[in-house]
Amino acid sequence: GAVVSQHPSWVICKSGTSVKIECRSLDFQATTMFWYRQFPKQSLMLMATSNEGSKATYEQGVEKDKFLINHASLTLSTLTVTSAHPEDSSFYICSARDPGVTNTEAFFGQGTRLTVV
Amino acid sequence: GENVEQHPSTLSVQEGDSAVIKCTYSDSASNYFPWYKQELGKGPQLIIDIRSNVGEKKDQRIAVTLNKTAKHFSLHITETQPEDSAVYFCAASITGNQFYFGTGTSLTVIP
Secondary structure (H helix, E strand, O other), X not given: OOOEEEEOOEEEEOOOOOEEEEEEEOOOXXXXXXXXXXXXXXXXXXXXXXXOOOOOEEOOOOOOOOEEEEEEEOOEEEEEEOOOOHHHOEEEXXXXXXXXXXXXXXXXXXXXXXXXX | OOOEEEEOOEEEEEOOOOEEEXXXXXXXXXXXXXXXXEOOOOOOEEEEEEEOOOOEEEEOOEEEEEEOOOOEEEEEEOOOOHHHOEEEEXXXXXXXXXXXXXXXXXXXXXX
């Protein structure tokens, strides 16, 4: 089946620094990828929809200048957490699906655990 | 937007018993309903899904039912095993792109 890979799987950074998380579709081209955030023992909350070659679409309440998304190619989307603070510590997960097929499963990355100290 | 509710939040069953998790959704336009299993520190893995033109689907020990009129769907796991212990999420999708997740159910199977 299709595989989505995230990197890194975990990262620790200091407050005020920026962190980049990569999401790659390994065996298919994804015109659209999705970024989710998950707090401990809570559900996945959609942050934004990443569109190849265009600006990302952010969900209400998500700061676009805080969470920069770049979908530069059909197999790569990046999420950059800028000027990270401890409250940004969370589990970030991306997903993608094969384009052109409706209502098919979404493939999720393994997630990135971000800890801001 | 879509609102998905999931119950119960925690569930403990004896090994070999059945487990049932229920979800409701709000938007009648939703037409794809996947269930995901998430183990600690990992991303969600699809275990079964159902589309709105189907009322029930089964895959070995796992089954899902959908009641479009009532806007609810359920996950049934029979003959539970300790390795079934995980957090389970239901989701609803309208466009096939964005997924709206339930709040999760932490299932513990007691040996």
